[in-house]
Amino acid sequence: MEESCNHIYPELVSIITPVYNTSPYLSATVESVIRQTYAHWEMIIIDDGSEDQSAAIAHHYSKQDERIRVVSLGKNYGAGVARNAGIKEAKGRYIAFIDSDDIWLPAKLEKQLRFMRDTQAELVHTAYNLIAENGSSLCKHYCPPSKVTYQDMLKTDYIGCSTAIYDTQRIGKVYMPEIRKRQDYGLWLRMMQDIKYAYGLPEQLVLYRIRKGSLSHNKWRLVQVQWDFYVQTARLGVMGGLRSMAYWSFFGLTKYAKN
Template identity: 40%
Template sequence: MNEHLVSIITPVYNAEKFLSDTIESIKNQSYKNWELLLVDDCSKDNSANIIKEFQKNDDRIKYIKLEKNSGASVSRNTGIKSAKGRFIAFVDSDDLWEPNKLEVQVNYMLKENRGFTFTSYRYMKEDGVRTNKIAKAPYKINYEGLLKNTIIGCSTVVVDREIVGDFDMPLVRRGQDTATWLKLLRKEKYAYGIEQDLVNYRLVGDSLSSNKIKALKRTWNTYRNVENLGMLKSSYVFCFYVFNAIKKRM
């Protein structure tokens, strides 16, 4: 089968606890034509050695080391610049993909001519135990819809550069993923969802995304300083965002 290359971008910072499991979930993909670009943001733990061990047996795994700690947006942009694939995918260093994730998603994108897609995802406890809680992807979402929602999980996204064109992430320390999806939706009318839960999202106690107050501040900052929305519009969509965030977690 003639499979298009998928470039998978993973920022890595002190990720030794879960990194091996994440890499294994990529290696177990039924879709085989991929490269995994692991961008080390100056980790102080054993992350680099873990990656290099995997590299010995799989030349699809690439190790990139940043010169200084720069944050996830710089890490992801570095990966995107180095990517050779038609498709760009993202996976965080503590999340897991189901074995058929890429196969289902890429085949759907090719069949339906979709440039920007995401999937449902299942919440997973820190110890790897999967819960019954699923964040369900809608059929499609536009720019205005995403301002009011949190439904696009970074580790679920795949972008077709032949349709969308080249892109990068805004250089903000937090919330760069949502800012990127909003940026793409200024060009693409919709991001299309796949209902299957093909990603397991790990709830880690000390992760940025698990801190509710930081998440609220991050979203407000995206509205005001990245999207440059006025106070009234920001307040309006923020109310919807909070409601949908609570609804998603229930």
């Protein structure tokens, strides 16, 4: 019988979830964490000034499960600030992320931690499936490369935020740039200046929700945000930004495969 990952990895996993007005989806997200086969985790839900029932839902779960706690920021600062507040509060060796409208499959943590042990990786991400706003399948999935370098990551963001885990024992706590968009991309670039590879686990372990009005759904806004990130945050300059935008545009057209 395969050895249980709960025995292999007694170390705590800290799961960071920023929340802003996602009450229709938050329960499904939290329930997917509770159902994990790897049980030694804490979930830090950061309420980023929600105006709907998100905070009430988060507090409800924190009362039901002592592994869940809520941090309230008081007003909306954006996902970069919110995720950093979670990282600061994290007590675990491993830091994982799940957005408040995405869903983990039950063996996500267990399989990913085993993969981290086998590869001795500092940063690991996984394949994922796309779902619609109502939770139905879009019949598309993304499978990451087995390894990517810092130079690869300058071209495009290969890492889905809700799929990623990093090991603070090996690289310390690393924080995101406090920007409202693409802060996770900035985090991966910061990490990868000091590590050789980010490793991709090819198994689809996350359901990534595409919502109307989201950045992923608004293509023109996405282009502007991506350009600003390359020039202002990654500091690639105009020519470097143009090269990266060309690759990113091509990658976006070919990224998703049909199930």
